[in-house]
Amino acid sequence: TAVLLVAAAVTVGQYLAAGTGRRRFWTFVLHGTLAAMFLVGPWAPFASHFEVFESGIHRAEQTTQPQQYFAHFGLFVVLGLIFLAVRYREELRARNGLPGRNIGLMCVAGPWELLSFAAFVAGLMAFTWQFGVTVVAVSILIILLLANLLWLELRSTRPDLGRLLATGCFLAAFGIAAGVDVVTVNNDIVRMNTVFKFSLQAWQFFALGGAYAAWYTGSRAWGFRDWRPIMISSRPVFAATATGAVAVLLVAGLIFPWSGTRSRQDARFGDTSLTLNGFAFFEHGTYREDRGTPDPADDVEFALADDQPIVEWLRRNVEGSPVVAEAVGGLYHWTGRISMLTGLPAVIGWDWHQVQQRWDYQRYIQERRSDTQVFYQTSDVAFTIDYLRKYNVRYVVVGTEEVALGTPEGLTKFTTMDALTQVYSDGRYAIYEVAADRLPPLTVSR
Incomplete structure (x- = not known):
């Protein structure tokens, strides 16, 4: 649409311009060339590396x-x-x-x-x-x-x-x-x-x-x-x-x-007053996480405010764009909040957006989801090491969703690993920094 708009503007502009037909023609060519350079040029690097699935x-x-x-x-x-x-x-x-x-x-x-x-x-x-x-x-x-x-x-x-x-x-x-x-x-x-x-x-x-x-x-x-x-x-x-x-x-x-x-606002943010603080919703928000079983008795309810210190620590102390590991869950759940609120890349993003935008690579998306679920549930240190190396993880988050969807043994293992240093702690919640040079080599082919 933008290309058509610019083309129409350049064409009509020279049609209405004063001067000889020859001069208007060459001005049209010049304007069209400049427009193409400024429209297509900056876009070309992205377009040349962008893959579209199911186009047409x-x-x-x-x-x-x-x-x-x-x-x-x-x-x-x-x-x-x-x-x-x-x-x-x-x-x-x-x-x-x-x-x-x-x-x-x-x-x-x-x-x-x-x-x-x-x-x-x-x-x-x-x-x-x-x-x-x-x-x-x-x-x-x-x-x-x-x-x-x-x-x-x-x-x-x-x-x-x-x-x-x-x-x-x-x-x-x-x-x-x-x-x-x-x-x-x-x-x-x-x-x-x-x-x-x-x-x-x-x-x-x-x-x-x-x-x-x-x-x-x-x-x-x-x-x-x-x-x-x-x-x-x-x-x-x-x-x-x-x-x-x-x-x-x-x-x-x-x-x-x-x-x-x-x-x-009332439905999503409750009693939050008018403010420019984008994190004000933390103060009043609660969430009930379904652990994926038919029994509602094992659902976990927690306050969103419990994750705020984790988010603020990462925003305040982390430089660059290191990969963060956080729990994955169903669509429209509180999972994915660390990546969303810090801007840091996670091992796996929001499920269906990833599937839509990488349609032919769904197998790898599901593999990342499955690996991340196991990562927070298994006590297998070898698997954990492979996961950290495979996805180049720099920080491991243990917050509300990780406690809700992980297992005690899956979360405890982080405290026993030499390559992980606890850089933040608040009761059950923690952040671990991964020292890649202290990780053993891959133990299995994944």
Whole structure:
């Protein structure tokens, strides 16, 4: 999307620039080359070493219902439609109400044309609803109207750059938002990542176009006299209705951030007060760890605050990016918290993210998980040595999750190993530093 945006900007910029065609062409080549260097160059080292699994696209098997689409983009859609209405009226007024051969202008040239066009849109929605492609069908129609506006602007003797950019942003937004109903990027969870990633891009384009549209249409409907707003539109009913619709949608859109944020905070952070301290949740949080058996009686409940000293010690005393060993558990558990809160690499990360991003290497991911589980449960020192060498572990953490998911004999063995030095201790919890030069050689082939 970024590449297409830059390419469009460079192309349109030189199309509108003053000067001879030859000069504009070579300027276009220069700008395009510089853009490619700055876009592709810094990205190339990463891209050349990045491996993508199950790449490609396929036809979308699921589509977005109109009410769902409107819930996400309703405010921007209304701003876009108001912008379309104002711009088409301006184009018709500039032609004294005569649409000429422009089909888009013909559709809205008069009351009967507008009524016929509205009937067509209603019929299109009714027909496509049963097939689940209403969003795509209506979006295509809006895209055609926007593309026509873009064409009219480019053909104008004095193109307005702001209108041009806003129209282009709306065009990209409607195209991307509807595109997720046409194709889905191959992945393991239907179309969640496709909708998530592309809808964010659509949202950005909607926001840019919508901000300009709000100013552009609002300045033609309202003015100020003695610091008081006054209606200046020649169509006061339309202006008042449009303003009311935008106001209602804006207020409705603010309800969730206002109420939802507080509810989420209450659910996750309890009585934590407003603070800039990202670790404040430690004070009130508790967690109940399921040890993987059907019997809830052996579940272990602990306070998150018990892990805070461990995290703070590592953040304060460790330099560089040494590997940390910490317990592994089920998805959405408290495991993985040491790596997450310190930024240090762990032997194994969050299970399904690792699987998703290294699909063809799932065997090695499961091997790391299995090895880490055994590491905290076995009393076998030889296995422990092999584990530390194999994964180049520098620090071994024994915190809440390790006590809950490990075994007494598995944790006690750390105190008997010459290569491990206890650098932090607080009751049952500890951190051990591994001296690699004191580790015996590998005892088995792993």
